[in-house]
Amino acid sequence: MDLNQILETLRVAQLPMRSKFRGITTREVALFEGPAGWGEFSPFLEYDDIESANWLKSAVEAATVYNFPSFRSSIKINGTIPATDSAEEIERLIVSYPGAEVFKVKVGTNTDSDLARLKLVKKFAPAAKLRIDVNGSWSVDEALQNIERIYSEIGEFEYVEQPVSDLDSLKRLKERLKVNVKIAGDEVIRKASDPFSMNLDGAVDILMLKVAPLAGIKRSLAIAEHHNLPMVVSSALESAVGMSHGLRLAAALPKLDYACGLATGSLFTSDLATHEIRDGAISLTSQTPNLEALARFAAPPERLEWWRDRIKRCWEVLG
Numbered sequence: 001m002d003l004n005q006i007l008e009t010l011r012v013a014q015l016p017m018r019s020k021f022r023g024i025t026t027r028e029v030a031l032f033e034g035p036a037g038w039g040e041f042s043p044f045l046e047y048d049d050i051e052s053a054n055w056l057k058s059a060v061e062a063a064t065v066y067n068f069p070s071f072r073s074s075i076k077i078n079g080t081i082p083a084t085d086s087a088e089e090i091e092r093l094i095v096s097y098p099g100a101e102v103f104k105v106k107v108g109t110n111t112d113s114d115l116a117r118l119k120l121v122k123k124f125a126p127a128a129k130l131r132i133d134v135n136g137s138w139s140v141d142e143a144l145q146n147i148e149r150i151y152s153e154i155g156e157f158e159y160v161e162q163p164v165s166d167l168d169s170l171k172r173l174k175e176r177l178k179v180n181v182k183i184a185g186d187e188v189i190r191k192a193s194d195p196f197s198m199n200l201d202g203a204v205d206i207l208m209l210k211v212a213p214l215a216g217i218k219r220s221l222a223i224a225e226h227h228n229l230p231m232v233v234s235s236a237l238e239s240a241v242g243m244s245h246g247l248r249l250a251a252a253l254p255k256l257d258y259a260c261g262l263a264t265g266s267l268f269t270s271d272l273a274t275h276e277i278r279d280g281a282i283s284l285t286s287q288t289p290n291l292e293a294l295a296r297f298a299a300p301p302e303r304l305e306w307w308r309d310r311i312k313r314c315w316e317v318l319g
Contacts, residue, residue, distance in 0.1 A: 005034065014027070022044070028299060029241075031272075035063070035064055039059030041311065042239070049313045049317050054213055057219075068217050077263040079094060079102070083109060100128065100259075107134055130158065134163045136162045137165075140172050144173065157181065161183075167188055167200075174204075182206055184232065195226075206232060233247075235261055240274060244275075270293065
């Protein structure tokens, strides 16, 4: 697939969100069609061209590669709870993940608010397991204090995702942590210039895989094999079209012991296609964007041009 084919079929959509997530209320995504279907290119707007180039490589893979390994036909999912203090919003979100047995809760800005949010999730989903996601915002000392406080007030939780920002801090945290809580790494591998050169021993117990930032399924599987840790596949807030590629990655992992963060479509008021959650799982299906939805949520012409220019620059990065 060449650059002209990408640009000829390029469509850009602006998807409204139910809740503010990562500081945004509208998710802008670009899609293009290739011989194997649709690929989604949706790096966040602040990402530079070098980082975004991996997302383009993943989108081209989705649009051009027909077959991937498949060890399962459905993927267990976790629900995602953003950093909200609204009990009504949390209850509504929990209902939007029917049958989910795990919820990942965004924390990190204020421990009192974080605890209140976690307690609300436990109230509305008392049997569910909890995970917390910090996005690397704590120092080592803050992480030690906050993890131990959350553990003492909430009880056991599955893991804490990226509590601190860098590899050395993760290792120091693991050495000093006194409570039995697993640590999952996300940004530490996703933002690495060379994920294969990272020595994760003594730093994380679980590794997050996000197909678009890691440049596609083939490369993600190679990273998983190289590090040989338990894996969780998560979204990067893609539309249902982009999410399909993440689901295919989850299906392609020989071993998958944890529910995956591949149901963030529930954070949109509308999507370009539909992944039905049934009994806490999503079936592995290929998604084609609904043409009416593409038209309804189409970005203005100036945004289409912005994305065309961005793709051209990323294409140059890929060489």
